[in-house]
Each structure stands twice: as C-alpha cells, then as structure tokens.
Amino acid sequence: MSTAHNGDRRDFLKTSLSGAAYLCAGGVMAPFAAAEPAAEGAKSRVVVARDELLRGTGSTVDSQRMLALADRAMQALFDRDHPIDAWRHLVRPGDMVSLKVNTLGGRGISTNVHLVSAICDRLQEAGVKAADIVVWDRDSDEMERSGFHLAIGGDRVQCYGTDRVGYEEELSAYGSVGGRLSKILTRNCNALINVPVLKDHDGAGVTIALKNMYGVIHNPNKYHPNGCNPYVADLNMLPEIRGKMRLTICDATTAMYEGGPGFKPEHSWIANTLLASTDPVALDHTGWQIIERKRAEKGWKTLEAEERAPRYIATAADAEHRLGTNDPKKISLIEV
C-alpha cells in the first residue's frame, strides 16, 4: 500500500508559478456555466490536434511539444490567438479545478503526465491557484503506476485518488444509475476537466470521454451489462458531473484499437494526437471513428460487426439526455 513519498522524489508538478500574472485584461468575466453542447443550429466543435514529432526521435513524449500541442488545440477550439485566453474562457481565479484522468490501463495507456502538466501550467497562468487544482482518478496506486506522483497538501497542484478521501455517503441517482460520488468531485471541485484516453473496450466498444466518468462512482462494475448502455449516458446526467464539466481533452498520444480496457501493446498505436471539445458526445463519436479507421487498417472487423458498437453514444445524444451530438452534420471537425 502506498504511503507518503520521500522528500527526494520530485513533486508531480512545479510548485507555484511565480509571476503567474497573466491577468484578465480588465472587466468582469462572465459567470461560467458548465460546458453545454452547441446551441440549436450551431455545430459542436471537436479539435483534432496532431504533432508527428511529439516524441522527437525517441519514444517518450517531449513535454514542451506537448504544451505546444495542447495550446494549439485550445486556441483552435476557442478561436483564440493565445492559449491563456482560451483557458480564461473556461476558468477564473477562485475556481477549484479537478482533472479526471484515466489510469486504469496502466502506464502504457493512461493519461500522459506531460499533458496533465501542460494543462495545470495553463490553469495557473489563467489565475487558478496551484493548490486549487486536483489531478485525480479512483485509485492512488493506479495513478502512481501510471507515472503520477502523489502530492497531498501544500501550495502545489494536488494529485491523489478517491481512495484518499472516499465517496459521499448519500446516493446520487439518475435513470438506471445510482452510485456514491467521489468527494473529490463533490467537495474539492467546481470545475471539472475530463482528460480521458482513446481506447477500445471489450464491453462498451470504446471508452473515451463519457465512460471516463465511471471512475467517479463507487460501483462502476454494476454498469457494464448491455454494453454499458444506457448507464454511461445516465451517469453523465448526474448534476455533479454535468453541472461541473467544462472541457474534455482526450489524450490520444497512444491509442488502442482492440483489447481494452487493459493495455495491449500489440493493439496500440502512436497517434500523437489530442482531441478537445466542450461536447463530450461529439468527441466520443469522433474518437470512435478514429478507432474504427485504425481497426479497418489493421484488418479488424468494425465494432458493429463484433456486436459491441458503443450504443451509449447515441443514447447520450438522444432527446432525453441531450449531452451532445453524435450527428456528423452537426460536428465541426477542426484539424490542426
């Protein structure tokens, strides 16, 4: 069982940014609502940002190139000239921001540490205090095995799993889903940034943004029958999730087209890509198509042919849920 780390191990992130002062250019910022799908008639924007040289000439991601890639994605998504302006569109000083990563699959197919670091840097430059940022998943051990260093307390970005704070006593329920929510979400956060990975799932079809929320409840294993449908959609309707979700940045630097959710290196590929959107349904639909193209390229049947197409994506877009759109005609795909 993990214990507090020794002092000689570096913190997950830089401590406070001195001179972080990239202040709002004046005036009162508009209150932030949770990210919502595009208004009627408008399209949902999904940015697909790629850097072929993300790993330089080696196999590990270059942190500076990752920062640049994330910046490019955010600027394109929010149509801003500077990345900080894009982040200030989402957060403001005083926000408590949590980044829900995905570390279940282990180091080979978990949210990249450098991506998370880049996001945390920009959040701080947008005025969010380091100590008000929490990087989290369900289990601290899983996070550590994926390369995250736990950071608890102090004036630094926090990094720990729900196992360190527990779940709410009360049940939260919508439709067919009832679960106890992580206290990180309910008490340590008013703004949620979803940082999933892009991978196949042997039950659900794919697991990207919407299904990453399974790590928020205490009993996700109960919601895997029937390809996780309608459970994934119902889960994302919980007010604590829907009301706080601001953005999804999907780490597709390494992606997987078969054999998920555990890491199968033989079925993964170096995609060097980020997907970003405020519409998790549109993002999931886009990510699904990317996986299908890779499957076709590798000679694998479609998920539909294998009777595990991610039907929950359509459910999330239906008239009851309206969590976003899965209609390609209503998705504006921006490749940068």
Add this chain to the structure above:
Amino acid sequence: MLRELDVDEVVKGQAGCSLDRRSFMRCALASGAALGSGAVLGGGAALGLSGVAEPAAAMPSGAAAETDDETRFIVEAKFYQKLSSRKIKCKLCPRECTVGDKERGYCGVRENRGGVYYSLVHSRVCAAHVDPIEKKPLFHYLPGTTAFSIATAGCNVNCKFCQNWDISQSRPEQVPSHYMPPQSVAEIAQQYSCPTIAYTYSEPVVFAEYLMDAADAGHAAGVRSIVVSNGYMQADAMKAAYGKMDAVKIDLKSFTESYYSKVVTGQLKPVLDSLVTLRKMGKWTEIVYLVLPTLNDSDAEFRGLAQWVKANLGADVPLHFTQFHPEYLLKNLPITPVPTLERAKAIADAEGLNYVYIGNVPGHPSQNTYCPKCRKMLVERVGFTASQVLIRKNSCPFCQQPIPGIWHA
C-alpha cells in the same frame, strides 16, 4: 401468460433524486462488549464533515491492518474457466462474466490477475450480527434459536430496492472489514451459543469459497450453516457450495423475466432452476417474495408463482410474502399495503400451498405456523421471536400431521 410489467416509468421516478443512505450496523464486533474485542472496524479516510474533503496522506489507519496484508483475503476462485489472452470466464453465476486481466467481474469482489481468477473477500467480513433465525426468515428451521450471521461486500445483481446496498453494491476496499477466518467464525458462533452460522446480508453467491470453508469449520465444531441467497447461481457451483448448507432461504424477487431484467438486473429462470436443484439435493428451502407495490403485486403473478411452487417444489415449501420498505433506488414507492400481502397469501393458500406467511409486519397472525390439517397454531411468533413452539417429533401434537422442517437440533 403473465403480464409483462413496464417498470420503466416507475423506476425512473427516482431520477435525479438524492437519497439518504440507510443506516446499517456495520459489524457486531464494533458494538464491542458482546464479543469482547472492542475493535472498531470502521475504516476509511478521516473526512471533513462538510466542505473540502481532506485527503489522507497515508492510507487510513482503520483499514491499515487489512490493507497492509490484503493477501489474507485473496484466494484463487473456484468455478471459473481460463481463456486465451489471460482472460477468464467465471462459472459461478449465470452472468458468466468474461473478465480481462486486471479487471473484476460484475460482482466487484472477484478479480483476474494474470489469467488467474481470485476471490478478494475470503474471510473479509464487513457485517456480523447474532440474529434470531426468524429474521432470515427461516420459520421451519430451529425456531427460537440464533444464528451468527456474516457477510462480505459484493453481489451479483443490483436490486433497486436493496436494503443492504451499502455493502452489496460496494467493492471490498470500500467498506470497513475484519479478518475472520473460517475457524474464527465457528468459534464465535459457539461462543455465543449460536447453533447456526448464517451467510446473508449481501449475496453469499459471490463469497462461495469463504462460505464453503466456514461451513466445513462449523460442521467440524458441531455448528450448522444456512444461507440467505438470491439463488442466481450456476448448478455446479450451487451443488458444491450450497450442498454444505443445512437450510437455504431463497429470495425469489418476482415471477416475470421483465422484472428481473429491469429491477434486479438478473434473470428469473436460473433462480427457478436453482430452486429445483435444491429440491433434488434434498435441502430444506424456504422462499421469500418481497412484494413491491405496482411492480410485482398482480394476482396473476401471485397465482403463477404459487402454481409453479406447488408443481415443482411441493405444497410444503414455506413461502413468505414480505412487506417492502422504500430503499436505495426505489424510494419513490410506498410501503407495501398489508391488504396486498394478505391478497397474495390468500391466492397462494387457495392454490394449495400449506405454509404461506406474511413478513415484516410484526404481530400479523400470518407470521404464526398453523397445522395444515387441523389449523391449530403450532408456532407463535412475535416479531422475530418464536414465543411458543408446540411441534413435537416433527408433527402436530394435536392431530399428528407431519410438519416438515428442521425443528430440533
């Protein structure tokens, strides 16, 4: 053909509501004096009562003893099949979960590690009480005695009305627990003069390995075992595990596949098959049918159930219609009206079942046992207490009608 119920609108009545967690006594061991340990088995991180949740810098001390030595709770599972690519197929219950490496089955307490399937809850008790046997309820088994009743976390279904959801729908690491190996279970039962160990509260199917070992330890010490179960189990596993039981109580949730699918997330037929298997095994079995208003309370369903029981199990199988109280994901439903329970009993009586009871209604005369021949009262019950037991030599003392059950130790 029974009317298929459209339960969607009813179960969605709880959409968006915030539900209070039912208080459930965690562990009799935590109540201290009775068992002398004084151990408080609560675990979990130190949590703020309100506002920000402060994370524990180290793993919470209450759980440290268990978590530091988790291997004590982990045994290789029985009833599974190895597949290629380090996957396994569980053969314990009809779900037959295909589980990849590092994943768990639906129940949340069995895990694949490198292609070997493990139970994570052997000897990992999260609830323990000394209960009257009538509380199970078992009415034709050692009336007036007590059972040392234990459970681990986990369940292989997700009944929307579960009264023990806080342990049944949790992973073992999410509930405080105590290491209680089989020998200890038997010793504690003896210490508190319990002639029986009961495996109950959550779902004993999912801790079959532990149940089997504890039953063996109990029998070696002269202590019997009974199980309170949903019966959602494969036949081979049932024969192996429940073959060690001295009595079985099965919760038959409804008599339609629709209800099982939508309200239980299970299937009806395997449970009916289990009941037949238990009869063939010669196991004393009692059935509880929890009546939920508007969901499984039709005359047709009651009649179909009673007819099936009589035809397949016999007229002497005790059938308990019990009152539902709002809980978990069905807090929008009312308590079962007593007239509904009485209607169910009347239908089952009319179909020729000899021992039909009404449960969870303290003081109701249908909690008593009556001779099916002369109608004299043979066992009087007040709440969970058998206040008078007149059965002698397994028969009615008034007309010598044989009364089936296990009446004496």
